[in-house]
Amino acid sequence: MKHLSGIDSAFLHLESPEMPMHIGSLNVLDLPDGYSGDFFEDTQAHIRERMHMAEVFTRKLALMPLDLSNPVWVDDEDIDLDYHIRRVTLPKPGSNRQLQQYVARLHSSLLDRSRPLWEFFVIDGLKSGQVALYSKVHHAGIDGQAGVAVAKAIFDLAPTGRHIKPPRPRARRNQYQLGTAELLGAAARNTVNQTVALVKSLPLMAGAVKTVFIPPKDVNGKRRWSMPKGFQVFAPKTSLNVAITNQRTFAGRTVPLAEVKQIAKGLGVSLNDVVMATTAGALRTYLIENNELPAKPLVAAVPVSLRQEGDSSANNQVSMVTMGLATHIRDPLERLQAISASSAKTKETMARFKSVIPTDFPLLAAPWLMSAVASLFSRSRLANVMPPLANVVISNVAGIPVQLYFAGAKVVSYYPVSIPAHSMALNVTVQSYNGRLDYGLIACRRALPDVNELADALLAEHRILLDLAAPPVLVVAEAPKVTHRPAVKRAKRVNRVAAAA
Incomplete structure (x- = not known):
């Protein structure tokens, strides 16, 4: 098991039906020239091969009894890819506006907390002939930079992909959730560790606060307090x-x-x-x-x-x-x-x-309180x-900064959805x-x-x-063209005029 930090768990406790706390992205993809396969099936195979490269795909929450402490992450031994990866076909005409409206609708629904907290949608029916990939992952598992790390696991730098080393086989525990005693013991140990770490950091935190909020003394030894x-x-x-x-x-x-x-x-x-x-x-x-x-x-x-x-x-x-x-x-x-x-x-x-x-900070007995306050704030x-x-x-x-590919398709765009x-x-x-x-x-x-x-x-x-x-563009007027005859021809003309006189 792996404990959620104080910030990770806050994204869970502050979540409500009106305020889902997952982040996502919308990628528009160009299929390879002459492609005739089923991109939805290719996507499932692609993710199945790489799930072990990012733990967000394979872990789920184990809740503490009575919400006395933060949940922990545990391995899910029975992941249903047919649930996590789904297909959507847009109705005609399949415009970009329709695509974005559908993504907004998908982004409004909560993730199922009994499963790993992620979902992928392959969206076809675009009039451009492209396909789209919409993904969402709960913010309790990743922030923006960690999301980039997940992207590096599922995207490639070439359309041909790369060799993926299969995961090491591990023994199955055949256990859907952990026992009550095991969870409570882990919560107690983690709370003690969090408290000790927080107490040790207090002197450094106090020093940082002092440098920001307490003004230095002037030449007379006085502090001048004022708002920025x-x-x-x-x-x-x-x-x-x-x-x-x-x-x-x-x-x-x-x-x-x-x-x-x-x-x-x-x-x-x-x-x-x-x-x-x-x-x-x-x-x-x-x-x-x-x-x-x-x-x-x-x-x-x-x-x-x-x-x-x-x-x-x-x-x-x-x-x-x-x-x-x-x-x-x-x-x-x-x-x-x-x-x-x-x-x-x-x-x-x-x-x-x-x-x-x-x-990370201790939140013993706080999860149910934070959730109650969040619900009250929302409903009121x-x-x-x-x-x-x-x-x-x-x-x-x-x-x-480089071109990416997903399951052989070229990634055209990378719109964040927060x-x-x-x-x-x-x-x-x-x-x-x-x-x-x-x-x-x-x-x-x-x-x-x-x-x-x-x-x-x-x-x-x-x-x-x-x-x-943009620097100003200087327009230089073109000088008028002056035609000059060669000096030799001018001299000959003068001589002919003089002879005629």
Whole structure:
């Protein structure tokens, strides 16, 4: 068995029917030339061969008695691939809009906790002749970077695939769930270990907090206490900051990664600053068109990875920070510069905290309490009246920079599909892939039914920033052509004129 960390289990305990806590992706695939097989069957065979390469495919939850502690991961010895991998055929005409609407519908349903927490859907019937692969995995098992590691297990760098070494045979226990005594003993030991680790980290955490919140002494030996410039305890209220339903709407958009890098280089900011400014400009345009742009700037909740370089373990190592989006600034360039300055301050603060933020902590007897509070918050619709801490979730995931293949098919796109939450009905997640930057906008359909309008505004804002970053083209007027006769011919003509005179 393997214990879930405090952050992993929080994604389970905070889940509700209105707020499923799984993340996913939508890949559009080009089938090989002349393909005449059954891609659904090929997908099942492809995943069956590689399931042992990522433990998220083969483990399930074992719940603690009376929810006294966090669940643990155990191996599932009887995985039903016909359940986990399914086929969907779109009705005609099979447009891209239909595909994204169906993905939104699939993303709204909860995963079955009695099975490994993942599902794949092979979607055909597209009028383009392509097929699509939609996948979803519970956030309790992976974060964005761990999801990239899973992708490396199932995708290939060549259409011919690669040799996969079969798993080592293991003895079957023929045990559907663990015994009560075994689970309680494991919970007690894990709680003790979590508590000891947390206590040991307290001095480092206290030191990090001191450097951020306690100002240094001035020349007179006094501390000057003040709030940071532009600091907001709460974000302004908008139509996005409400209690959500389980209905979803999704839109995917793509911009060339080279253009985003051109904007970043030309305007002297980071690539992430460009992503934030593009989203901020789109939100400003959308809210203005709906006559609800607040006077105060919108605030984004931004996930921050705590993962060490090279760590691809299938768990969550992530925290969350808030950052201003400067939507009160009309000029796109000034807005981008303000976002860049805010981002720099956030990075400076996180650099002090990152190494001491705990990702595991004791939650003895807390799972049932967290689930009860989450259910109460959802059913009471408190998000409709409470001021939000942030307006929108914006996440930028470093993806895979090379061409990928899945079961022999060429992977064309890699749209992320993430999690809207109560009080933040819109999630914008961005992932780079093979020269592309794929935006995935997932929202509560009741709060944001016209998500495609927002997605189109995002593309328009990208073009505005690209024009600002592009160097001016100098048009040089062409000089008039002057025809000169050779000097020898001119001399002969002068001589003939002189002789005639």
